[in-house]
Amino acid sequence: MTVSPSTDYLAGIPDIAGPGSVSAWGLLRLRRQLELGIPLTQRPYQALAEMTGLSEQEVMAAIRQWQAQGLIKRFGLVVRHRTLGYTANAMVVWDIPDDQVQNLGRSLARAPFITLCYQRPRRQPDWPYNLFCMIHGVDRKLVFSQLTTLITDHSLEQVPHAVLFSTRAYRQRGGRYVSHD
């Protein structure tokens, strides 16, 4: 008898080699474990296999497939920039006319010092800004000079903007979409 797991929880979990071949619950358990990081032992994928009830080969195949499908966009060392000395973290927000935001977002994203760039909705009247850029800087002086460069290069002199430096990280960790908190 097969018991199908609730499909809600499996949203986004791809079928590795067709139905019935790899345990869907095993894959869900693997995703949960992966969200916490891989073990630092000689055979981490074997360790993950033991934790999830899959085989080492299935674990590696699942990771490779998730990479190929883009569910995993990066696989490696996840750095805490603040510890290394990137202490001037600025969220720069702009109020860009709707018909220009996409083009401008794409071109700002190409600046080497911009680490994140995305469009979000305005929430008038409290929040008029629709474009967000993150600058991970070493000190504020440098961040402000990078910002000046950005404004000049993209003719943003007339665009309302705000710079929100972070002053404290109360929490910083990877997304736990399927793992329990």
Add this chain to the structure above:
Amino acid sequence: MRLDNTDRQLINLYQRELPVCERPYEEMSRKLGIAEGEVIERLQSLQDSQVLSRVGPVFEHSRAGASLLAAVAAPEEQMDLVAARINRAPGVNHNYAREHTYNLWFVMTAPDEDTLEERLDDLEHKLRLPMLRLPMVEGYHIDLGFDIDWEALP
């Protein structure tokens, strides 16, 4: 925090494309010219000292589940308290104090949109503070795996 050259190399080479094979740390050790055990020890100590949050995958947020950036304006003297309440809510993976009237910024995640909205409603009710909810409309560049500029660091 100052790191030696081998630690820097490890970070330079492996923010992406960690080997997926039976002995990944062994493969890395050959590239770095050190022993497999030393790779593992170094990764462990980088993790213990909070230089690394983890070794593993970064999931594409739009495909991994639901997530949303939110902000509240907490009274200055209650920042720590409100931040702690936010951290107690399920699914909060980032939570920063920022210099603005909206002074606490956090990201909440959930397996799906309905659960996310329930979590946010519940938190908003507990905090008794109006919450800015700013879902992503479009991402132009989202990758924190940038090359570390070791020279610029203190």
